[in-house]
Amino acid sequence: MIEQNDEITLTEKNGRVFIAITNGGYTLKKFDELTRKHTRLKVSNFLALKNAFEHKTHEPIEIGSWIESMELEISADKMEALLTIYESQTYIQENLAEIYTNIQKVLQEQQIIYGLKPIDLLNVKSGKTYIVATGLPPQKGGNAKVTYLGQAEKKPVIKENGNTDFFDMNFIVEIKEGSWLGEKIPAQKGIDGINILGENVPAEPGDDIKLNYDTKSAYEVEEDGKTVLRSKTKGIIGEVNGVLSVKKHLVIDGDVGLETGNLTFDGSIQVKGTVMAGYSVIASGDVSIDGKEGVNAAELIKSTEGDVYIKGGIFGRGATKVEAYKNIFVKHANECTLEAKDTINIGFYALGSTISANQILLNERKGKIIGGKTIAVNSIIAAYSGNSLERKTELIVQGIDRKILKENAKEKAQEMIKLQEEMSKLKLQIDQLKNALTVQQIAVFEQTKQKYNQLQVEIKEIDTEIKRILRTLRQPNNYYIHITKEANAGTIIQIGYKTSVLSSPTKGKFKIENGELNV
Secondary structure, eight states: OOEESSSEEEEEETTEEEEEEOOTTOOHHHHHHHHHHOTTEEEOOHHHHHHHHHHTOSSOEEEEEEOOSEEEEEOTTSSEEEEEEOSOHHHHHHTHHHHHHHHHHHHHHTTOOSSBOOOOTTTOOTTOEEEEEEOBOOBOOOOOEEEEOOOOOOOOEEOTTSOEEOSSOOOOOEEOTTOEEEEEEOOOOOBOEEOTTSOEEOOOOOOOOOOOBOTTTEEEEEETTEEEEEESSOEEEEEETTEEEEEOEEEESSOBSTTTOSEEESSEEEESSOBOTTOEEEESSOEEEOOTTOEESOSEEEESSSOEEETTOEEOTTTOEEEESSOEEEEEEESOEEEESSEEEEEEEEESOEEEEEEEEEOTTTOEEESSEEEEEEEEEEEEESOTTOOOEEEEEOOOOHHHHHHHHHHHHHHHHHHHHHHHHHHHHHHHTTTOOSHHHHHHHHHHHHHHHHHHHHHHHHHHHHHHHHHHHHSOSOOEEEEEEEEOTTEEEEETTEEEEOSSOEEEEEOEETTEEOO
16 A cells, blocks of 8 residues: 555555545645655556546556666666665655665675765655766776987077077988887786776777888887887988988088089988089988088089088079078078078078078078079068168069969879879789799889889879978968068069069068058
């Protein structure tokens, strides 16, 4: 018997609840108050309940169920147990010892022994769910850590007095055979956890990280619990598409001249002396001319994939040309031509020279551009331009046509796809010819390999150019010429298609504002 009075009889049998109405004045509102008193009553047959009230039946009608005093739910991962008590607030307060005993019994039945959490029965609310046990979660191990030997920082040091130090740039770092190139500390084991049943929960190890390197120039060795990367050969550190390598490195202890002849090298070149008048140095990697006197009337100094550094500057006599795929670093430029796709850094001055790059930087305190033509895509920075004699000095920032650049990148991407398809076909031919027997088959095999290798070089060049274009497109449209100290009369300032010739000395950051040049 759950409830019996002059109006209704509410009974329970085997978990099923029945109602019989003995007084026609009994209402649903009163029944609703009754359900709040008996919180274990769950009405599921509302149609039967409605009929009982409409027909005032004296016969018991099944309307729902009488649920358990409490319900325990265990999470799928066995890391948490949730308890819901359905007894009324009054019943709980009057039967604390019984409720506590029942909770312990339910926990024991489910074999929950770890991470038990007490419930404040004095403040517990009927029908609300409480956490009664929590497992100790496993801790994932630390990820592997990879460190690589860094590239030399190719950046002139600006001293406090404003001078640019080109003598300690450490432009090329030579690698010896067996040199440390990097290392990997392996992923760590995790710490196991414990679930609420007291069972061990295995932890995941940390994520592994692959060492990316060229196997032809480096190798792995286990040392003191670490995987150490060492050089197979001497050279300089290099990187292609995120893969570390040791590139070939040619060192000329003296000058490039009569004894050496012109130099062309697939790798980097370090000339500890100078390049004599009329001689050339061409390298795929970085080119470093370390002689303090610089170069005098050399014909061509060129890097097809890297940077060019000339420690002592250039006296070109109108004959010297310096080209770099990336950057040029030079102490001064006198009557020469400089071309770079990224940045040209000039320490002291540029006199009567033709200079072009993405951006051109001179010392903001003392750097001078006098005469000649200086052309940049994005920006030109110097302390002075022209001179008191009003020598014609052209400073031009062209800007970029983004639409043309995007189309150019798209065309190159399509070209690269075609080359990759051709490479796949050649790779198949190479695999088929590996076991060539006849002289003719061997010749075809070697020719196919050569063509395959040439395509690899072409694809690499196109990929590098696409990345350069995309890098340019990501730059904001902030084209300017900044003369920090004095732009003399005779200086020509040009941004895009807007041009102005200075008639009197001035200074400032010149750019397009409201469609006009702010000179």
